[in-house]
Amino acid sequence: MADTPADNQEHGVTPGEAAAAGANPGSPQAAMSRQKMLAGATIGLGALMSAIIAVPVTITVLAPSFKTTTEYPVDIGPTSLYPEVGQGQIPWHPVTFENRPDDTTGLARRLVYIRNDGDDKFTAIANTCMHLGCPVQANATGFACPCHGGQYDSQGRRIAGPPVRPLNRYETTVDDNGHLILGQLYAMDDQLNRHQLKGPGQQVTGLLSYLYPPAPQG
Amino acid sequence: MPRTRPTAKELVVDAPLEWVEERSGFVGLVESFLFRKVPGDTSWLQTLGSSLLTVFLLQATTGVILAMSYHPDPGSAYESIRYITDQETLGWLVRGMHKWGSSVMVILLFLHMARVYVFGAYKYPRELTWVTGGLLFIMVMAMSFTGYLLVWDQRAYWATVVGVNINGTGPIVGPYLANFFKAGPVFGDQTLSRFYSLHMLVIPGGIFTFIFIHLWLVVRLGVASPPWSRKRYDEAAAREAVESTR
Numbered sequence: 001m002a003d004t005p006a007d008n009q010e011h012g013v014t015p016g017e018a019a020a021a022g023a024n025p026g027s028p029q030a031a032m033s034r035q036k037m038l039a040g041a042t043i044g045l046g047a048l049m050s051a052i053i054a055v056p057v058t059i060t061v062l063a064p065s066f067k068t069t070t071e072y073p074v075d076i077g078p079t080s081l082y083p084e085v086g087q088g089q090i091p092w093h094p095v096t097f098e099n100r101p102d103d104t105t106g107l108a109r110r111l112v113y114i115r116n117d118g119d120d121k122f123t124a125i126a127n128t129c130m131h132l133g134c135p136v137q138a139n140a141t142g143f144a145c146p147c148h149g150g151q152y153d154s155q156g157r158r159i160a161g162p163p164v165r166p167l168n169r170y171e172t173t174v175d176d177n178g179h180l181i182l183g184q185l186y187a188m189d190d191q192l193n194r195h196q197l198k199g200p201g202q203q204v205t206g207l208l209s210y211l212y213p214p215a216p217q218g
Numbered sequence: 219m220p221r222t223r224p225t226a227k228e229l230v231v232d233a234p235l236e237w238v239e240e241r242s243g244f245v246g247l248v249e250s251f252l253f254r255k256v257p258g259d260t261s262w263l264q265t266l267g268s269s270l271l272t273v274f275l276l277q278a279t280t281g282v283i284l285a286m287s288y289h290p291d292p293g294s295a296y297e298s299i300r301y302i303t304d305q306e307t308l309g310w311l312v313r314g315m316h317k318w319g320s321s322v323m324v325i326l327l328f329l330h331m332a333r334v335y336v337f338g339a340y341k342y343p344r345e346l347t348w349v350t351g352g353l354l355f356i357m358v359m360a361m362s363f364t365g366y367l368l369v370w371d372q373r374a375y376w377a378t379v380v381g382v383n384i385n386g387t388g389p390i391v392g393p394y395l396a397n398f399f400k401a402g403p404v405f406g407d408q409t410l411s412r413f414y415s416l417h418m419l420v421i422p423g424g425i426f427t428f429i430f431i432h433l434w435l436v437v438r439l440g441v442a443s444p445p446w447s448r449k450r451y452d453e454a455a456a457r458e459a460v461e462s463t464r
Contacts, residue, residue: 065397201387211389
């Protein structure tokens with residue numbers, strides 16, 4: 001069925017294209033540009049629809065990877081609960097607490113080992129093994145991890161096994177009521193210097209530490 | 219010539235199939251899959267792929283049944299599984315088949331992969347089959363990883379903590395990948411939901427797609443003979459055979 005000039009005017013062939021197509025609007029050149037336009041429009045619309053679906057979904061899925069944790073200062077009770085322990089005994093008081101308020105899942109439960117160093121000074125060592133995150137247990141010489149055999153000394157430094165750095169610590173302060181308050185969690189190196197928190201198995205010093213960004217902490 | 223009465227088979231089986239075939243071609247498709255030519259010296263070892271497919275279908279079906287009763291919420295996940303195991307009719311069987319089926323699937327996966335490797339059945343023109351098979355391998359491992367957490371007991375939780383932290387030790391991308399799995403910076407209830415969605419929807423979708431591609435390629439390219447076959451593998455001959463069909 002032949003294309004009449006009126007048909008082509010309705011479909012919006014530009015004057016330039018009509019001229020290029022020659023006096024006959026039904027020529028192959030005019031048809032080619034319409035074909036290209038329709039093909040381009042189909043692909044463009046398809047791309048737009050895919051983007052409308054994919055972009056919000058991808059952002060929603062990936063956004064939690066970049067969220068920060070909210071640290072709550074946690075009050076773990078009066079300092080009288082954590083007396084100094086004499087020689088020959090395990091000096092650590094294990095304390096369970098929730099580090100997010102109003103948590104009903106039980107997943108906010110953490111365990112910290114508190115040692116009273118005298119003079120209202122406390123050391124708070126987190127129980128996360130620095131190999132792959134299992135909970136460590138206090139023993140006579142320090143700490144031990146049951147999962148893969150990591151051993152730590154009484155300062156939390158690694159003495160044997162696969163952990164890559166010493167155990168993490170919490171900041172400790174004593175408030176005006178004599179309560180022990182746990183602050184931010186931070187990482188340690190072998191010289192017991194403080195570093196920004198990173199996940200288990202990630203170095204904080206040395207060449208390999210450049211491979212790992214610090215953990216997002218609020 | 220007098221019309222004879224149709225047989226029972228013609229009425230009940232042949233006629234409906236012919237009805238469907240005429241309108242869709244489905245019957246011919248299935249027949250070309252089931253009755254396709256395979257080498258005469260095919261080994262029993264070459265049934266491992268079909269076994270794998272069967273176990274996957276078992277996992278998918280039992281998984282759907284389990285999904286009808288499982289609650290992916292930290293407070294009730296373990297209880298819902300206890301309900302399935304103790305109270306649902308044959309729930310213990312469905313759950314058991316799913317749990318043991320996953321181990322069977324991984325074992326068969328390794329055996330199938332080893333068989334293909336030892337037979338040299340990854341060579342031209344079957345490279346793409348091997349690549350899709352490798353992707354399926356990764357996806358099956360991901361299914362095992364994500365499914366393990368759903369029990370939500372101490373072992374499941376800590377094994378997943380360790381597994382996610384292993385991901386975290388990967389260079390540069392590792393911590394972000396670990397946070398992707400955890401659905402946030404720490405393990406929370408979002409973690410269980412994310413693992414459930416990955417295990418139920420995302421990875422099975424990928425597995426179904428790649429099984430389809432993998433099987434398409436196997437049917438199109440034919441089954442390779444075992445290495446002890448009288449027909450030796452000859453790449454030039456294989457190239458010629460493929461060229462002649464293009």
